[in-house]
Amino acid sequence: MTSQHNDTAGPDGTTDLLTVPLTESLLRGALDVERTAHGLLPHRLPARARAQFPDPQISMAESQPSGVRLVFRTRATTIELDTLRTKTAYVGAPERPDGRYDLVVDGQLTAQASTHGGNVLLVNMSTGSAETKPGPPGTVRFAGLPEGTKDIEIWLPYNEITQLVALRADAPVEPQPGRGAPVWLHHGSSLSHGSNAACPTGTWPAVAASLGGAELVNLGLGGGGLLDPFTARAMRDTPADLISIKIGINIVNADLMRLRAFVPAVHGFLDTLREGHPTAPLLVISPVFCPIHEDTPGPSAPDFENLSEGQLQFKAMGDPAERAAGKLTLNVIREELARIVHRRAAGDPRLFLLDGRELYGEADFAELPLPDQLHLDAASHRRIGERFAALAFGPGGAFAGKGRPVRTD
Structure with a gap:
């Protein structure tokens, strides 16, 4: 192979x-x-x-x-x-x-x-x-x-x-005729979009979909995981068998909203999804580990000091003391998402929560640090994809038994 x-269309030998x-x-x-x-x-x-x-x-x-x-x-x-x-x-x-x-x-x-x-x-x-x-x-x-x-x-x-x-x-x-695989509709931030993955099949959702035997529709949007109602409506109207939404990092690093607005926004997003997908397994994923924003609010800002050497970094610009005024951090978001899912699950048994630190936690950061303090690298994409496949599609997972065996011949 x-x-x-x-550089141009119609190279030699294509007649x-x-x-x-x-x-x-x-x-x-x-x-x-x-x-x-x-x-x-x-x-x-x-x-x-x-x-x-x-x-x-x-x-x-x-x-x-x-x-x-x-x-x-x-x-x-x-x-x-x-x-x-x-x-x-x-x-x-x-x-x-x-x-x-x-x-x-x-x-x-x-x-x-x-x-x-x-x-x-x-x-x-x-x-x-x-x-x-x-x-x-x-x-x-x-x-x-x-x-x-x-x-x-x-x-x-x-x-x-x-x-x-x-x-x-x-x-x-x-x-190609349909192969009977369930459609997995996923929404998230730049981490879901791709952020430094080695190739298009190397993004963590693509890795997970391949291992889980699902047809991926990836609405991971760099900078766009913001609980936007138009994104919720797009997902509501998209045919899907399995749904997941990764919530947190963009809301913090954009300093988009305070706690008072965040909780109703999550409920509203989930309500909209359920309008179009009332019984599909729906998995809420909280933020993966990101040291600069674990307990420090946003916004985050680029650090240009070493940009000419190709070392763009990001830093948190908020003050941890601002949490008392309702500013959001990743730990605050994880706590609130756990409360929201717990409350809703009483009437929605197919709603699930996955703590993002099970996909990439403090030990993973020590081994595979975020290269710019905010985004994954290629190896981290592979690791998260493999873990998500095991946790979501594996026994006891939100998507357990929903995928199809992956062809190996």
Whole structure:
């Protein structure tokens, strides 16, 4: 198996490839698909939600296709995908690695590729300004695939806005029929979005979904795990068998609300979810361990001291004494979520709580510290994904018995 990237569409040797119409039927993990001048742009929030609050951070995060993949069945041994990406860069910081495309064949990660070119969204973190520098589409090519009919998934980069321009293969392609796996709908912050994962199948929700035998719809939104009503309504209206919501870190590091507003906001979010999913297992996940905000309120702010060396760090700007005035910390949020779930569970037996420190706790931080004091690294994503699969899909878990056996042949 080989993979390579090319800077432009239509590289040498592609004249024998068939052009495959790009349709929504080939996409999974997106809640909406926009037709642009270039092709298809997957969205992870529906148009109604995007119109209600066109915040630049949310707009960027929801259009980065974490968990979105092309899925089809084919006998092809060569596949090419043209895309127009928008890569984020930061003024004064080293260039970020290119996003990865993961090729999964019959359930197995088989190859990876990146593409060059595309647009660059240049962000100045000191001023908050941003500008987009346009660039050309690029191509990812996967060749040497096994002979015979097979199920193909091409997972898109979780951290690059990706417009799908063209798809080619050396054999016909058809949408993959449903495989009977339960749909797992998850919402969280940048940790769920991807935050430094090695590749799109390496984010912790993707790892957990693979191990648990579930079809992932990932609404992890960098900076956007804020109990927004439009996100709750999007989840309410999305077909799903299993639901989870990870609550806490963004609310603290954005210094978004006080305790008085937080408790009703959690209840309101859960009420909305239950309007569309009255009996689905619903798992509330409290924050993972994050030392800077365990007992210190937000906001958090970037520390630019070592940015030129690629060492962006974050620090908590609040005062622990402000907890008395209702400011939130991660420990406060964990305590309140435990109370909320305990109270609601009396009338909602399929509501569950998972303490985030069971996924990543103090001992994990000592071994695998958060590289910038706020976000996970690739190894932590793998660890959390494996633990979540065992705790949620395993015996006694909220999703126990709901997944399907993962194919290993």
